[in-house]
Amino acid sequence: MALFKKFSKEEVSNLSQVKSSVARGIRAAICETYPYLEQTDIIETLIPKKESVYVGKCGHAQLCVVNNTILFFQERDGPWLPTLRILHQYPEMMKRLRTDKGAIKFVLSGAxxxxxxxxxxxxxxxxxxxxxxxxxxxxxxxxxxxAVGVLKMSTADIRSVNKGIGVENMHHLNDGLWKMPKLD
Known part of the structure; x- marks a missing residue:
């Protein structure tokens, strides 16, 4: 189920500025996952080298925050995922899957x-x-x-097996993270 179904500012704990070396590590991990951001220098706009980067905890997730805006999040050791607001600004950054009409209401409810x-x-x-x-x-x-998610099967297996969970829904339109883009 979606990570931010019930999410509020009060759930963010340990919001603290990270050392520049940790910020560089986060930037590097994001650029490795989304090479488009580095190739187009968008990463400089999102997470400028001179800007303070904050990391907050929310359950099993970490939030990457710059200027009180949540830009990316990561569950446990998973990949850093962009918020939908970032994805809507830079749709070319991620691999895309498109659902049929029947799946829409379920995805938007966090399934x-x-x-x-x-x-x-x-x-x-x-x-x-x-x-x-x-x-x-x-x-x-x-x-x-x-929505933004993590593949539970490869796309080849999704086609061949054709049953079970293909993508874990991590963040969707109108969930708590969507409703609260800033932490101020």
Whole structure:
């Protein structure tokens, strides 16, 4: 289920400025996961080298915060994932999967994305990905992403197995993180 279903400022603990070496490490990890950000210098806009970077804890997740704005989050040892607001600004940064119409209401209520919702005739697997990879989830006929998730199966397995959970939904439109983009 989605990580930020019930999320509020009070749930963010230990919000603290990190050393520049830790900030560099976070930037490097984000650039490794999303090479597009580094190639286009967008990372300089998002996380400028001279800007203070804060990390907050929220349950099993870490939040990367710059100028009181939550930019990325990471659950346990998973990849750093962008908030939907960042993804909407830079949609080219992530691999994309598109669900059929039937999956939309479930995804927007925080459900994981099942394989049949991604292999349906109306659905599209735009980019190939491996287990643990970060993906943007789009609704059929929509231009903006509705969710951010992590692949539970490779896209090849999603096609061939075609049952079970294909993508773990980490953050979706109208969840707590969407409703609270700033921490001030």
């Amino acid at each position: 994981n994305i099942m394989c049949p919702g991604l292999t349906h005739a109306d659905a599209t697997i735009h980019d190939e990905g491996d287990v643990g990879g970060a993906v943007a989830i789009y609704a059929c006929d929509k231009e903006q992403a509705m």
